[in-house]
Amino acid sequence: MDLEAIPGVGTKTAEQLAQLDDPERALRNGDVAAIARAPGISEGRAARIARAAIREEHDDPGGFLGTGRARELYQDALALLQDRTVTDYAASRLETLYPSAAESRIEEVRAFAAAAMDRDVDDDVLDALAAVEPLETPGDLHVRDRCLATGDAETYAEAQEAIPEVSVELVDDARKISELARGYATVIVLDESFSGVDVEGDVRVSPNALENPEEVVPERVLTFFARNRDRIRAAVAVHQAAGLDAPCDLDSLEAALARLEPDGTVKGDEELDRLTNAVDDIDAAVSTAESVANDRLREAIEEQDVTIEGSDLLSLVERGAGVDSLLQRELADEYADAVEAARDHLVDALGLRDTEAIARRAFPDEPTFPVEHEESVVSRLREELTAARDRRATRLKRELADDLADAREDARALVDAALELDVELAVARFASDFECTMPEFRGDGFEIEGGRSPLLDVPFAEVEPVEYGVDGVTLLSGVNSGGKTSTLDLVALVIVLSHMGLPVPADEVEIERVAELHYHAKTQGTLDAGAFESTLREFGDLVTGVGGEARSASETANGEAVSESAEADGGTAARKLVLVDELESITEPGASAKIMAGILEALDERGATAVFVSHLAREIREAASTDIQVDGIQAVGLEDGDLKVNRSPVKGTLARSTPELIVEKLADDEADGADKADFYERLLTKFEASQD
Numbered sequence: 001m002d003l004e005a006i007p008g009v010g011t012k013t014a015e016q017l018a019q020l021d022d023p024e025r026a027l028r029n030g031d032v033a034a035i036a037r038a039p040g041i042s043e044g045r046a047a048r049i050a051r052a053a054i055r056e057e058h059d060d061p062g063g064f065l066g067t068g069r070a071r072e073l074y075q076d077a078l079a080l081l082q083d084r085t086v087t088d089y090a091a092s093r094l095e096t097l098y099p100s101a102a103e104s105r106i107e108e109v110r111a112f113a114a115a116a117m118d119r120d121v122d123d124d125v126l127d128a129l130a131a132v133e134p135l136e137t138p139g140d141l142h143v144r145d146r147c148l149a150t151g152d153a154e155t156y157a158e159a160q161e162a163i164p165e166v167s168v169e170l171v172d173d174a175r176k177i178s179e180l181a182r183g184y185a186t187v188i189v190l191d192e193s194f195s196g197v198d199v200e201g202d203v204r205v206s207p208n209a210l211e212n213p214e215e216v217v218p219e220r221v222l223t224f225f226a227r228n229r230d231r232i233r234a235a236v237a238v239h240q241a242a243g244l245d246a247p248c249d250l251d252s253l254e255a256a257l258a259r260l261e262p263d264g265t266v267k268g269d270e271e272l273d274r275l276t277n278a279v280d281d282i283d284a285a286v287s288t289a290e291s292v293a294n295d296r297l298r299e300a301i302e303e304q305d306v307t308i309e310g311s312d313l314l315s316l317v318e319r320g321a322g323v324d325s326l327l328q329r330e331l332a333d334e335y336a337d338a339v340e341a342a343r344d345h346l347v348d349a350l351g352l353r354d355t356e357a358i359a360r361r362a363f364p365d366e367p368t369f370p371v372e373h374e375e376s377v378v379s380r381l382r383e384e385l386t387a388a389r390d391r392r393a394t395r396l397k398r399e400l401a402d403d404l405a406d407a408r409e410d411a412r413a414l415v416d417a418a419l420e421l422d423v424e425l426a427v428a429r430f431a432s433d434f435e436c437t438m439p440e441f442r443g444d445g446f447e448i449e450g451g452r453s454p455l456l457d458v459p460f461a462e463v464e465p466v467e468y469g470v471d472g473v474t475l476l477s478g479v480n481s482g483g484k485t486s487t488l489d490l491v492a493l494v495i496v497l498s499h500m501g502l503p504v505p506a507d508e509v510e511i512e513r514v515a516e517l518h519y520h521a522k523t524q525g526t527l528d529a530g531a532f533e534s535t536l537r538e539f540g541d542l543v544t545g546v547g548g549e550a551r552s553a554s555e556t557a558n559g560e561a562v563s564e565s566a567e568a569d570g571g572t573a574a575r576k577l578v579l580v581d582e583l584e585s586i587t588e589p590g591a592s593a594k595i596m597a598g599i600l601e602a603l604d605e606r607g608a609t610a611v612f613v614s615h616l617a618r619e620i621r622e623a624a625s626t627d628i629q630v631d632g633i634q635a636v637g638l639e640d641g642d643l644k645v646n647r648s649p650v651k652g653t654l655a656r657s658t659p660e661l662i663v664e665k666l667a668d669d670e671a672d673g674a675d676k677a678d679f680y681e682r683l684l685t686k687f688e689a690s691q692d
């Protein structure tokens with residue numbers, strides 16, 4: 001796949017995408033999580049790229065949503081689905097679902113949605129999903145106790161690229177390597193030519209090190225798992241709660257994760273704990289050991305009854321000899337005991353084994369009072385212990401990293417599957433919350449049975465089901481607040497969801513596959529001349545752009561031949577479904593009725609399906625040269641001053657308007673007196689006359 005062929009993907013983005021393991025698979029599957037793993041690509045951007053790639057793949061020209069109101073309906077549909085996701089990932093992933101004219105794309109999503117609707121929605125799964133997020137690849141790892149060394153400029157550049165976590169040093173001779181060995185716990189030399197070099201410290205010659213970066217930096221694997229531990233554990237919990245097939249043994253993955261500290265070190269190793277504690281406690285233990293020796297010695301001195309001959313005393317004073325020599329002579333055994341106790345304390349307190357001999361030298365054999373430790377020996381002990389600790393830690397890290405290295409892909413698959421499940425569960429919950437069904441693509445126009453819009457301002461349980469079907473152009477009349485706009489919204493929502501490949505909120509739906517939905521919302525107030533002109537132009541473009549299979553002459557509403565322009569457009573122009581709400585308010589009623597009549601005639605000639613909601617249905621019908629279908633949302637009566645409405649439009653019926661119903665009510669009201677009743681009766685006859 002040529003990545004740059006995807007609309008909106010330039011050279012830079014293509015390069016970023018190329019760094020993925022399998023960019024083509026990620027793009028083909030709309031795998032937002034995988035795409036967002038490319039450097040510098042956010043989830044939102046990944047969703048847009050995925051959408052563009054899907055369009056490219058399905059040869060989809062796009063532009064299904066032909067108007068602002070149609071786009072709003074799509075956003076509303078998306079929001080209903082996104083409200084039912086747990087993870088941000090699933091919310092982004094849902095954005096790859098869009099209404100499409102391409103049959104193959106619709107079928108692809110329908111298969112996904114059908115499987116999703118079979119999923120059981122379980123609260124434990126939803127709870128576990130809360131902690132699942134796409135895995136991070138830590139890019140900020142720096143390991144400071146190791147370095148790579150080479151004498152070759154090319155290898156130097158390769159090493160920097162392959163293992164950016166450690167510093168790479170240029171060396172020309174063994175002396176430089178020896179210097180490095182003093183600064184780093186481990187030096188890995190990349191040049192064969194240095195084999196056999198004899199320098200002090202942990203220096204390894206390993207010409208193949210760049211081929212196995214994770215042996216040099218086991219922290220790479222460990223940091224990956226340490227940073228992502230909670231997410232992986234949550235994905236494991238999702239698999240367990242949902243009974244999903246896992247790509248690996250979950251118990252051993254859990255056990256390996258349990259051995260990891262949050263900072264990427266290995267926990268649960270007694271030897272490492274011993275060495276770590278010894279390094280941490282060395283100063284305190286030395287000072288306590290000193291106190292032990294001095295307390296003993298002080299006690300011994302206090303108890304001692306020293307007898308000294310005069311000549312000895314003289315010799316001591318003359319030679320300037322200090323009390324040490326007196327100690328040596330008189331208290332040698334006591335000193336030896338005290339120092340031994342100090343040594344024992346130090347060895348015990350730090351739990352020393354290999355370094356015991358060094359520790360014992362920390363207190364000198366020559367008597368002094370007070371007893372003092374040998375700082376150089378303590379430093380040496382500290383160095384030895386630190387090196388042993390680091391060696392142990394690195395070995396453990398390498399072992400755990402070995403165990404976990406192969407589990408990385410499994411962990412990714414585990415998390416990706418959990419995230420995908422969230423997308424499926426959102427569809428499943430949407431379908432069950434709004435009692436949805438899969439629409440059938442069949443016939444012309446649409447036929448909705450038991451449609452209930454989740455977008456109404458009443459609780460879903462109180463939404464009255466609507467039956468409505470239209471094939472061809474139709475005027476929808478109805479009482480005020482009868483639900484005309486709501487019916488258009490329902491139709492638009494059903495069309496958008498169907499073309500997204502998703503279930504729709506109805507008992508049964510048959511629908512024609514179209515290429516564009518044009519939904520024009522009600523205009524607020526009369527337009528000025530300029531705005532009116534541009535609205536007319538918009539409808540001019542819409543009407544002349546309608547195409548596809550224009551009806552045959554016998555199929556048009558008035559039986560006239562299909563216009564030449566429609567035939568000319570037929571090959572390239574798109575099948576459109578047109579919904580228009582109260583266009584009459586754009587100008588004065590007489591003119592707008594004529595304009596709507598003209599638009600409807602033209603749409604009819606082109607075989608489009610269109611529903612125009614209007615209070616001027618009668619006038620439009622009169623102005624039209626063809627016989628235009630009129631449906632009506634009717635009041636079935638007045639209850640406590642409120643109109644009772646049948647929400648399902650009645651086919652072929654011009655609904656009586658609210659004013660007419662009020663006049664009728666007043667005419668029936670005998671309490672107002674005969675004169676007034678007569679006046680209302682005459683008003684009523686005017687309504688009735690215009691119905692004929």
Ligand SMILES: Nc1ncnc2c1ncn2[C@@H]1O[C@H](COP(=O)(O)OP(=O)(O)OP(=O)(O)O)[C@@H](O)[C@H]1O
Binds near residue numbers: 464
């Ligand atoms: N199917 C339905 N079930 C329950 N309530 C509905 C239904 N359809 C509409 N309603 C209620 O009726 C109200 C008015 O609906 P809507 O705005 O669609 O009517 P309208 O006929 O377009 O009104 P107008 O003549 O003022 O343009 C809605 O806000 C909603 O509360």
